[in-house]
Amino acid sequence: MSSTHGFRFIDLFAGVGGFHAALSALGGKCVYAVEVDKKAAAVYEKNWGVKALGDITKDASDEVMNVPAHEVLAAGFPCQPFSKSGAQRGMDETRGTLYYNILRIIQERHPKIVLLENVRNLAGPRHMHEWQVIIETLRDEGYRVSETPAVFSPHLLPPERGGRPQVRERVFITATYDPDGLTNGMDVDPPVLSGQPVDGWEPATWHLEDLLDDSHNITGCNLTDSERLWIDAWNDFVETWYEKTDGRRPPGMPIWADSWTDVWSTKSAVRRAFGSTPHYKDLMESDPTLPQWKAGHLAKNYALFLEHEDWLKPWTRKWGIFTDKFPASRRKLEWQAQDTPRLWDTVMQLRPSGIRAKRPTYLPALVAITQTSIVGPRERRLSPRETARMQGLPEWFDFGAQAPSATYKQMGNGVNVAAVWHVVREHVLRDEDLLKRSAPGRRIIEAIARAPLSPDAALEARH
Template identity: 30%
Template structure:
């Protein structure tokens, strides 16, 4: 039996992946401790696993003996103490709690998950600190950068997974694969995934949409009409569009929708040209927020009535002038959604703050993606109970770990005879039956 603990558990995505992998391999598994600090996440966890996780791991007084650790730990800035040796210090971070438990309990292995930026945070110092700390504790590690879209999920989500075994390098057949960089690239290079399981299929956004949803998820009729008018009432032109005021490309802006006042086509063309060209190196080295003079603007937008266009846009609140230089007013516009997904591609990465504002076009109407659809993007089964409050559900699912990715890693790890020999050593648990805080 694999006895495991589930730290920073969220709603239990890592636990679910491990349990599914063990079930498929015919291995018994038992969670002997779960820990999560968020109250509403604990409510969802309890709905699905019939246990309420303990709170802050720093306050947990006893940890039962266990073989394997799961931890989707938060990434916090690390101190530079001890940097003369090339490494920082983990004290004051939640990763220190992982170290503490590994040092005192000496389980056979672990799986840690984090954002891809962990590898580059503080010029790579944070990641090297983590690997060095694990090595000092006697753990040999391997790590993978994996995209959820390669695991039959319609989501572009790259995360780092750190796998460790006590005194032995983990043997894995899965290799790092960051997948397509965006939904456009995904459509251009759709292939049958072949990381490790030829049975995996390509899943697209249209495959995860619910048939019937509440009217509450649809955008307002007024906003829908503004969007449709901006694309000439050709709804398919909204596929993959981002609603944003400080980026060009496949985007719709407040001036396209007339949110502060209706704009002429010339005014829209001017604003689009301005945001596309104001980052050019010819106008300065800084990447954003360049204010330009009329003479500079005329180098890429030469119009007979440029001054009149500029004055009109200032009056409407789309443009500002300071000391003879002009810049778009790019505040946070109250767009009801900020991205409309392409049904024939994959979703952008779900996040806790923005999952509720991702849009889809379904049955010729525009709406927000539902919590159940978010759960499908993360690979949670249909039987998984979602929190009854939408706000909490979106936050939890945006923070969650993609279940099939964890399942694949655990299955690959446990399926290897050498790895399993370490993990399944009979009756050899940690140095202490219980860890005293």
């Protein structure tokens, strides 16, 4: 290995290279990368000079091992359900999943560090079985790994640590090879505390404007006439609400205009049955098929309309809320912007569940579908370059001539660079006692010791 590199790493399910950005800036050298999406693989090669066109199912199996030796394995792998046949555990249970192929690499190469990343739900109740199998199989292979999920988001890091104003909670599973059995299968704390800001940082003080500029705008950032109509209408609702309620913030519940038609008429059966303060239990009693959550939202919306119908009825007529100008999903508002005075002053997502509005401090997570955040004060969506900034990629990162939709998708699927940087750093500090027992481990420790607290300067210096 060249003396300029402290360790070798492999990049599985690599996307455009969020893991690569962090690990190479730490002094690592990529010796293998795999990415099945050809557009993402082309961007990866363009920026990192490494082909990421393999197929892990063909390169790592019972019959084949084409993955070279390495010290760090990184994988933002898809979560797939494991077989529960016969209540089995371990390797056999993972067959047919992509985690099985990762595990084959681990069995064959035993990297010093394993770094796995997945969506928040992997540590949720629906995937408890999968979580437990992953932890147990890593321990069976001789790894120190915490059974407690490490859930982390870049908005918890201050700017000087490379943080970004984006809520992007991801689960990290980090493991260190312990061939001598020093930890004896004992549990250990995760490298980062879930949901805890770092260094006393206050995420509410993020200033989104610091990462925005209009020099990279594209046609796709602009709002359509229909989108402006929807936002103008609900902006009028918000401003009128403040006026009519003496400055009380809009309710945080989902506001469903469609539900108002149930109590619109004075002859409405719902109005006559439940009066001006319907209760969700009354609705559930009258309709046993109603889920409690829906009954609760309906009851609150009925009460809201009955209290404010003197101005809500004219508002719906003024804007044509119940015409074909407003699809059903645009007749809903999810107000999560606290005391923000106008909808146009918020950050919005046009979601299937409605128009979601948040304070313009930090963004909801970038997603790989058409919900790119609208920055109200800028009256446009984030540009592709701005989404790259939100993921911590440097300004020199080049997406080539691909369509903006491909970039949005890649950023929605990507991993945040500073989150990886921070988790790796904290993991190495936690497991220094194991790593220092081998020369490769000591090189990893030295790389972390040399590294700054933020990847930003290191990445910019590469270009």
